[in-house]
Amino acid sequence: MKTQLHKDIIADPISHACVLNLYLHGERYPQMVSDYFQWDYAPSRELADQLRLHRNDEYKHERLFQKSLEWIDQPSVDLAIGEGFNEVVRSFTPGTFHIVDRDPPGVQRRKLANFLAHAHFLERRVAGSLSYHADACAASGNDLVAKAVAAVIKDENRHVRYTREFVFDLLTRREARETLDVHRRAEAKANLRFAAKQIDRLMNRFRESTPPTRRLLYRLGSVIMEGAVRYA
Numbered sequence: 013m014k015t016q017l018h019k020d021i022i023a024d025p026i027s028h029a030c031v032l033n034l035y036l037h038g039e040r041y042p043q044m045v046s047d048y049f050q051w052d053y054a055p056s057r058e059l060a061d062q063l064r065l066h067r068n069d070e071y072k073h074e075r076l077f078q079k080s081l082e083w084i085d086q087p088s089v090d091l092a093i094g095e096g097f098n099e100v101v102r103s104f105t106p107g108t109f110h111i112v113d114r115d116p117p118g119v120q121r122r123k124l125a126n127f128l129a130h131a132h133f134l135e136r137r138v139a140g141s142l143s144y145h146a147d148a149c150a151a152s153g154n155d156l157v158a159k160a161v162a163a164v165i166k167d168e169n170r171h172v173r174y175t176r177e178f179v180f181d182l183l184t185r186r187e188a189r190e191t192l193d194v195h196r197r198a199e200a201k202a203n204l205r206f207a208a209k210q211i212d213r214l215m216n217r218f219r220e221s222t223p224p225t226r227r228l229l230y231r232l233g234s235v236i237m238e239g240a241v242r243y244a
């Protein structure tokens with residue numbers, strides 16, 4: 013059932029492009045903020061290297077989604093920062109990740125750990141969503157996009173793992189569990205808000221489109237809502 017919905021979305025280039033543009037926005041988001049990959053403040057070389065690699069992976073993913081849009085002959089769209097999932101999660105996230113030189117080492121560690129916990133849940137969500145997408149692309153004979161998405165998933169799964177590991181590395185076990193819990197809850201609340209926003213956005217944008225496209229967009233909305241429950 014779910015695979016069929018994804019296949020239907022992919023069969024319609026406009027709805028497929030909507031989904032790809034949302035992924036693209038997520039990959040670009042770190043470039044829009046100043047507090048994501050602050051490796052200068054990492055207390056170990058290992059974490060600094062992971063953060064740098066992570067930043068470079070997201071650049072690579074940005075190019076892969078741009079290419080994917082070209083392959084389906086659709087434009088890439090610059091979404092406003094508030095339209096993406098990251099920003100919605102942050103509206104439910106207490107505090108800031110932004111580190112300044114005068115922060116004592118303990119504060120620097122906590123800010124880094126909070127960023128990593130935030131990223132962990134985002135990465136987990138995107139990896140899950142992309143795997144449905146990759147399966148549907150492969151099943152629809154959309155081989156180039158399927159390959160690109162599979163390459164992205166491989167990296168995202170690594171991001172899911174290392175972000176969680178370093179939360180435990182930076183904090184005591186108890187603090188790490190509490191921190192992860194704060195960001196798990198922020199992500200779950202954001203899922204519902206985001207789903208509602210996306211459905212509104214799609215409906216407004218495609219009000220004038222043909223009935224089959226509109227029907228597909230309603231179904232896309234229901235997939236987003238399902239995703240909200242699945243990853244909450």
Ligand SMILES: [Fe+2]
Pocket residue numbers: 039069070073164168
């Ligand atoms: Fe990515």
Ligand SMILES: [Fe+2]
Pocket residue numbers: 070135167168171
């Ligand atoms: Fe990632």
